[in-house]
Amino acid sequence: MASFSCCSFVSGRRACWGLSKPMPRRLEIRGLTRRFGGVAAVKSLDLAIDDGELVSLIGPNGAGKTTTFNMVSGLDRPDQGEILFEGQPIQRLSPEAIAALGVARTFQHGRVFANLSVEDNVLLGAHTRLRAVRPPLPVVGPLAELALALIRPARVKREEAALRDEAREILALFGDRLTPRLDHPAYSLSYANRRRVEIARALALRPRLLLLDEPTAGMNPTETDEMQALIASLKARGMTILLIEHKLDLVMHLSDRVCVLDDGAKIAEGTPNAVRNDPSVIEAYLGHSAVGRAAQSAEAVGP
Numbered sequence: 001m002a003s004f005s006c007c008s009f010v011s012g013r014r015a016c017w018g019l020s021k022p023m024p025r026r027l028e029i030r031g032l033t034r035r036f037g038g039v040a041a042v043k044s045l046d047l048a049i050d051d052g053e054l055v056s057l058i059g060p061n062g063a064g065k066t067t068t069f070n071m072v073s074g075l076d077r078p079d080q081g082e083i084l085f086e087g088q089p090i091q092r093l094s095p096e097a098i099a100a101l102g103v104a105r106t107f108q109h110g111r112v113f114a115n116l117s118v119e120d121n122v123l124l125g126a127h128t129r130l131r132a133v134r135p136p137l138p139v140v141g142p143l144a145e146l147a148l149a150l151i152r153p154a155r156v157k158r159e160e161a162a163l164r165d166e167a168r169e170i171l172a173l174f175g176d177r178l179t180p181r182l183d184h185p186a187y188s189l190s191y192a193n194r195r196r197v198e199i200a201r202a203l204a205l206r207p208r209l210l211l212l213d214e215p216t217a218g219m220n221p222t223e224t225d226e227m228q229a230l231i232a233s234l235k236a237r238g239m240t241i242l243l244i245e246h247k248l249d250l251v252m253h254l255s256d257r258v259c260v261l262d263d264g265a266k267i268a269e270g271t272p273n274a275v276r277n278d279p280s281v282i283e284a285y286l287g288h289s290a291v292g293r294a295a296q297s298a299e300a301v302g303p
């Protein structure tokens, strides 16, 4: 594991809101609803995450998990409800603005820039953090950024070098999976490595909230164990994580809390043990592959 310090990519900033005002939750979702025609993909969802928590969002296929991520990350707009990030409503902000606040996500089906190198994919994740090359000028900002990127004055080179060092430290978190492939184009990577690159890119944002959508999908048991260890290490460093996963063993090991969706609605929320013993959760999984294990687990920990 690299010596990359927790504080270098997990910002420890906590706003001081005075003695009388309570600290806002890292993320608070209130009454979130999203309909697609006649389908209510998410129905009046309430969910909150505090600093440093790892909360898992689980549920059968089509339960509304990814739709929730899409709304939190600004890719989709709710029909009703509120999404507060550190007390600020974000449900009408663009994905770029939400990323700039410190919300990073990965995608269920993996999205990398196929023709860019591993390192450049990760550097892209730090784009919202660039200062030297992105002057905060209205209207002419993008033109100024282009000019600075072409001319590359010393301060731009220094910033880029620092970010490259940081990108390599992040890639070292994945052991020798990615570091030997720094210059390889993403299209040449294995499926599992592309998923790792996506997570590395999300980490380059220095997220204050990390949304992981099925990070182990398509991974074999060894790769899944590695991913579990990586997520555990991010959690140990204080990162706040909202995780979607179908692999219930991993969910039970990593989560502080679990929120269970079924057919767009929250049917249970609590500690992993409480949730896996919840009859409505076991019933929701009936007919799904995880049921056997969910039911067995419930028996194993039952009274």
Ligand SMILES: Nc1ncnc2c1ncn2[C@@H]1O[C@H](COP(=O)(O)OP(=O)(O)OP(=O)(O)O)[C@@H](O)[C@H]1O
Residues within 6 Å of the ligand: 036, 039, 040, 041, 059, 060, 061, 062, 063, 064, 065, 066, 067, 068, 108
């Ligand atoms: N853009 C869309 N247009 C129409 N229906 C959609 C759209 N996006 C999602 N849905 C529907 O909303 C419901 C929830 O989908 P969602 O992708 O959020 O489920 P999920 O819990 O992530 O499932 P999975 O575990 O299979 O990834 C499903 O019925 C899906 O078909």
Ligand SMILES: [Mg+2]
Residues within 6 Å of the ligand: 065, 066, 067, 108
């Ligand atoms: Mg999904």
